[in-house]
Amino acid sequence: MFRARCLLRALRSCSSAPCPRHRPAARVSVRGALGVQSANGERVKVQGWIRSVRSQKEVLFLHVNDGSSLESLQVVADSSFDSRELAFGSSVEVQGQLVKSPSKKQNVELKAEKIEVVGNCDAKAFPFKYKERHPLEYLRQYPHLRCRTNVLGSVLRVRSEATAAIHSFFKDSGFVHIHTPVITSNDCEGAGELFQVEPSSKIKVPEENFFNIPVFLTVSGQLHLEVMSGAFTQVFTFGPTFRAENSQSRRHLAEFYMVEAEISFLESLQDLMQVMESLFKTTAMTVLSNCPKDVELCHKFIAPGQKDRLEHMLKNNFLIISYTEAVEILKQASQNFTFTPEWGADLHTEHEKYLVKHCGDIPVFVINYPLALKPFYMRENEDGPQHTVAAVDLLVPGIGELFGGSLREERYHFLEQRLARLGLTEAYQWYLDLRRFGSVPHGGFGMGFERYLQCILGIDNIKDVIPFPRFTHSCLL
Amino acid sequence: MFRARCLLRALRSCSSAPCPRHRPAARVSVRGALGVQSANGERVKVQGWIRSVRSQKEVLFLHVNDGSSLESLQVVADSSFDSRELAFGSSVEVQGQLVKSPSKKQNVELKAEKIEVVGNCDAKAFPFKYKERHPLEYLRQYPHLRCRTNVLGSVLRVRSEATAAIHSFFKDSGFVHIHTPVITSNDCEGAGELFQVEPSSKIKVPEENFFNIPVFLTVSGQLHLEVMSGAFTQVFTFGPTFRAENSQSRRHLAEFYMVEAEISFLESLQDLMQVMESLFKTTAMTVLSNCPKDVELCHKFIAPGQKDRLEHMLKNNFLIISYTEAVEILKQASQNFTFTPEWGADLHTEHEKYLVKHCGDIPVFVINYPLALKPFYMRENEDGPQHTVAAVDLLVPGIGELFGGSLREERYHFLEQRLARLGLTEAYQWYLDLRRFGSVPHGGFGMGFERYLQCILGIDNIKDVIPFPRFTHSCLL
Numbered sequence: 001m002f003r004a005r006c007l008l009r010a011l012r013s014c015s016s017a018p019c020p021r022h023r024p025a026a027r028v029s030v031r032g033a034l035g036v037q038s039a040n041g042e043r044v045k046v047q048g049w050i051r052s053v054r055s056q057k058e059v060l061f062l063h064v065n066d067g068s069s070l071e072s073l074q075v076v077a078d079s080s081f082d083s084r085e086l087a088f089g090s091s092v093e094v095q096g097q098l099v100k101s102p103s104k105k106q107n108v109e110l111k112a113e114k115i116e117v118v119g120n121c122d123a124k125a126f127p128f129k130y131k132e133r134h135p136l137e138y139l140r141q142y143p144h145l146r147c148r149t150n151v152l153g154s155v156l157r158v159r160s161e162a163t164a165a166i167h168s169f170f171k172d173s174g175f176v177h178i179h180t181p182v183i184t185s186n187d188c189e190g191a192g193e194l195f196q197v198e199p200s201s202k203i204k205v206p207e208e209n210f211f212n213i214p215v216f217l218t219v220s221g222q223l224h225l226e227v228m229s230g231a232f233t234q235v236f237t238f239g240p241t242f243r244a245e246n247s248q249s250r251r252h253l254a255e256f257y258m259v260e261a262e263i264s265f266l267e268s269l270q271d272l273m274q275v276m277e278s279l280f281k282t283t284a285m286t287v288l289s290n291c292p293k294d295v296e297l298c299h300k301f302i303a304p305g306q307k308d309r310l311e312h313m314l315k316n317n318f319l320i321i322s323y324t325e326a327v328e329i330l331k332q333a334s335q336n337f338t339f340t341p342e343w344g345a346d347l348h349t350e351h352e353k354y355l356v357k358h359c360g361d362i363p364v365f366v367i368n369y370p371l372a373l374k375p376f377y378m379r380e381n382e383d384g385p386q387h388t389v390a391a392v393d394l395l396v397p398g399i400g401e402l403f404g405g406s407l408r409e410e411r412y413h414f415l416e417q418r419l420a421r422l423g424l425t426e427a428y429q430w431y432l433d434l435r436r437f438g439s440v441p442h443g444g445f446g447m448g449f450e451r452y453l454q455c456i457l458g459i460d461n462i463k464d465v466i467p468f469p470r471f472t473h474s475c476l477l
Numbered sequence: 478m479f480r481a482r483c484l485l486r487a488l489r490s491c492s493s494a495p496c497p498r499h500r501p502a503a504r505v506s507v508r509g510a511l512g513v514q515s516a517n518g519e520r521v522k523v524q525g526w527i528r529s530v531r532s533q534k535e536v537l538f539l540h541v542n543d544g545s546s547l548e549s550l551q552v553v554a555d556s557s558f559d560s561r562e563l564a565f566g567s568s569v570e571v572q573g574q575l576v577k578s579p580s581k582k583q584n585v586e587l588k589a590e591k592i593e594v595v596g597n598c599d600a601k602a603f604p605f606k607y608k609e610r611h612p613l614e615y616l617r618q619y620p621h622l623r624c625r626t627n628v629l630g631s632v633l634r635v636r637s638e639a640t641a642a643i644h645s646f647f648k649d650s651g652f653v654h655i656h657t658p659v660i661t662s663n664d665c666e667g668a669g670e671l672f673q674v675e676p677s678s679k680i681k682v683p684e685e686n687f688f689n690i691p692v693f694l695t696v697s698g699q700l701h702l703e704v705m706s707g708a709f710t711q712v713f714t715f716g717p718t719f720r721a722e723n724s725q726s727r728r729h730l731a732e733f734y735m736v737e738a739e740i741s742f743l744e745s746l747q748d749l750m751q752v753m754e755s756l757f758k759t760t761a762m763t764v765l766s767n768c769p770k771d772v773e774l775c776h777k778f779i780a781p782g783q784k785d786r787l788e789h790m791l792k793n794n795f796l797i798i799s800y801t802e803a804v805e806i807l808k809q810a811s812q813n814f815t816f817t818p819e820w821g822a823d824l825h826t827e828h829e830k831y832l833v834k835h836c837g838d839i840p841v842f843v844i845n846y847p848l849a850l851k852p853f854y855m856r857e858n859e860d861g862p863q864h865t866v867a868a869v870d871l872l873v874p875g876i877g878e879l880f881g882g883s884l885r886e887e888r889y890h891f892l893e894q895r896l897a898r899l900g901l902t903e904a905y906q907w908y909l910d911l912r913r914f915g916s917v918p919h920g921g922f923g924m925g926f927e928r929y930l931q932c933i934l935g936i937d938n939i940k941d942v943i944p945f946p947r948f949t950h951s952c953l954l
Contacts, residue, residue, distance in 0.1 A: 067709030091915040119916035147708035160654040177637040199721040200671040211952040231624035232544030244676040265524040438568040439596035475688040
């Protein structure tokens with residue numbers, strides 16, 4: 001572990017004096033080895049899995065990958081090594097000298113002195129074949145092995161980088177990170193698509209119910225974040241959320257990740273949209289800069305044209321239209337929709353996709369939705385005769401809705417009346433309390449993290465951007 | 478939002494020329510305002526909640542807090558402001574000039590030009606009283622409001638900093654972050670204390686079971702991380718885990734957070750313990766350096782003496798003893814234990830606490846536990862007649878077990894035999910697969926995040942270091 005640091009230290013000491021042959025080789029990652037600018041015979045040890053073997057008359061070429069980067073390290077060995085043992089998928093430890101490569105394909109290669117097979121790979125049973133590009137649908141059958149392929153390796157490294165970038169974005173902007181609960185007695189959206197949680201039947205608890213009340217898996221951390229924004233002003237959460245939707249679509253999962261933020265003393269959708277756009281762009285730029293090769297692989301082999309589409313999104317200001325304008329645009333469209341667009345009706349995916357196209361494939365904020373369509377906590381615009389709330393959705397090319405957000409109703413009496421009408425006053429007394437003790441105007445949003453990755457990388461199916469997808473009829477491992 | 482940046486920009490432009498009175502005041506956080514080194518009449522706007530009001534003959538002192546730091550900003554107003562409106566708990570927006578404070582208690586104060594009450598606080602109903610220090614048990618009754626107190630504010634800011642520090646620790650060491658699943662069809666420990674997940678009764682799914690098979694909330698991400706360590710070499714996860722334990726103790730929650738890491742090509746417990754110790758110490762140092770005031774509050778008012786205890790832990794090398802040695806120490810103890818120490822029996826909390834004390838209150842690794850006590854995936858030491866596995870627990874003062882880890886059984890035939898004996902071969906075929914296709918020696922660990930916070934801050938009850946605690950008979954909000 002701590003390979004990067006060890007490498008640096010090892011190489012520093014190597015460069016000052018010639019390395020004696022008996023000195024123990026410094027353990028380096030493939031990424032570390034490939035990053036050496038002017039290789040000069042440093043003795044190193046590399047461990048990883050064989051991605052390819054090519055045997056020539058006098059020389060043997062191996063490519064060894066350890067997941068630290070998309071690229072593998074080329075190992076050059078003389079014919080004294082037995083190539084039969086060195087098979088695709090096997091794990092190896094190679095010791096040798098890092099030297100400048102004569103080939104243009106790489107800067108450095110490893111001249112092997114010792115190659116040890118750590119674990120063999122049963123090639124007949126291994127579901128991935130050497131030099132074959134397997135479709136993503138095929139890989140999905142092997143959730144325990146697919147991360148060893150180039151594509152899933154790249155996607156998951158990007159996912160890791162994006163996760164770090166999102167944490168940094170909020171930290172740098174002064175937000176406090178909050179772990180909102182997974183198990184909750186609340187039902188944020190008033191939706192019915194919940195998972196219920198109970199102790200497994202193996203357990204005997206004296207009471208009928210472990211928590212005394214019915215509890216569910218969270219559909220959003222928003223209400224809990226609102227609690228925290230009343231203390232820390234700016235807060236965010238980044239965790240799993242759940243929907244028991246009976247959907248097999250390429251856009252839905254039963255378990256997915258949401259990035260949610262809540263901001264106190266925020267009075268306009270304009271200010272909220274600025275944070276949303278900034279989060280989208282800053283994270284994308286960080287990912288593009290930190291793992292260009294991984295992004296390039298997706299843009300090249302999975303989604304040709306996505307590179308340009310992404311650049312187009314990043315260099316343009318996102319657009320803003322009102323829901324009312326959106327409905328007008330849809331009504332005037334020459335396209336026939338399955339659901340006829342009409343003021344007061346929900347926007348469907350077909351509508352969202354049309355709107356984005358209409359806006360020149362630039363992400364577009366749709367604001368001020370009909371009050372009747374939205375949950376109780378959204379702030380009333382006090383307009384009419386068609387009443388709206390200060391809600392905002394961000395629609396993006398290829399995906400549709402990526403963010404949802406709103407100003408929250410901070411006025412006690414407005415909220416009290418809406419809750420009373422819904423018969424929820426008692427259940428949400430604690431939420432009303434937040435408006436009784438130093439209430440402030442505030443707003444927030446949630447971004448679907450998997451959809452964000454789909455949007456950046458151009459991956460069509462949401463099941464391919466999460467390590468272990470859970471959806472109707474499927475919970476492998 | 479982006480207050481820190483805005484402040485810097487605003488102040489830079491302010492310092493170059495005298496600020497005209499009509500210029501709009503720059504919005505700054507309390508932390509930002511307090512950080513200004515030489516205040517010189519900069520016009521700013523601060524928003525937050527009133528923590529105290531003190532009215533003198535000609536002048537009014539307010540303390541305004543926005544959660545960006547433990548400290549509040551002192552606002553000085555002349556008697557023309559109506560102090561009746563300015564009550565404890567109310568939210569306010571104050572505009573004025575940042576000036577050097579004549580008092581030694583703070584560097585700067587805000588000379589108010591305009592104070593606007595944003596939201597009143599119903600003082601009679603508000604459960605926290607001005608100038609009163611409420612016990613943590615009392616605060617626990619108000620999960621929606623307790624974050625507004627000094628103690629919970631500090632604890633949750635520390636939690637946020639520690640979260641960021643842990644992400645940085647792993648990123649800097651080359652680990653890939655993995656979101657291991659919450660819903661799983663696995664039962665990692667073979668333990669019975671699971672929560673089961675089903676669609677809420679409101680939903681009608683054609684099939685009896687949403688996922689076709691029984692599914693549970695995860696008790697550990699380890700097995701899923703092992704999948705990923707076979708591709709990325711070094712991986713970590715940091716997410717919620719669950720136990721349906723019927724426990725009301727100060728050390729257990731039904732929902733808590735675990736930091737877990739898995740490392741390929743790792744061959745000794747020594748190397749694993751080095752990462753564990755480094756994670757413990759690096760994170761603590763970062764927290765101490767980034768939020769000294771928050772830590773100080775806990776050490777001063779909640780856990781006197783904890784400052785010294787923590788320093789003692791950080792400056793000493795952690796100790797290592799074997800399970801067999803531990804049992805010998807316990808047998809020779811003059812103390813009477815509820816559970817008689819004996820080779821082959823589990824170590825209980827009373828034993829763990831004795832061992833730590835015996836080791837001079839330095840965290841101690843206990844290694845090589847009896848095979849029969851540990852799960853199937855731990856690596857056999859091939860010793861005897863008393864068979865052990867390469868397991869390690871880290872015991873820390875005041876808490877007991879903080880980390881648990883092991884080398885994993887990477888040898889196909891050893892693992893196959895153990896699974897066969899347990900009748901688990903079929904269920905864990907995928908796990909066996911990982912040993913069939915390029916197996917490597919590897920190991921990993923998990924750290925209870927809440928226990929870690931308890932250990933750093935000296936907080937006695939685990940319910941006080943998590944935003945929304947869930948435990949038997951309690952799932953508030």
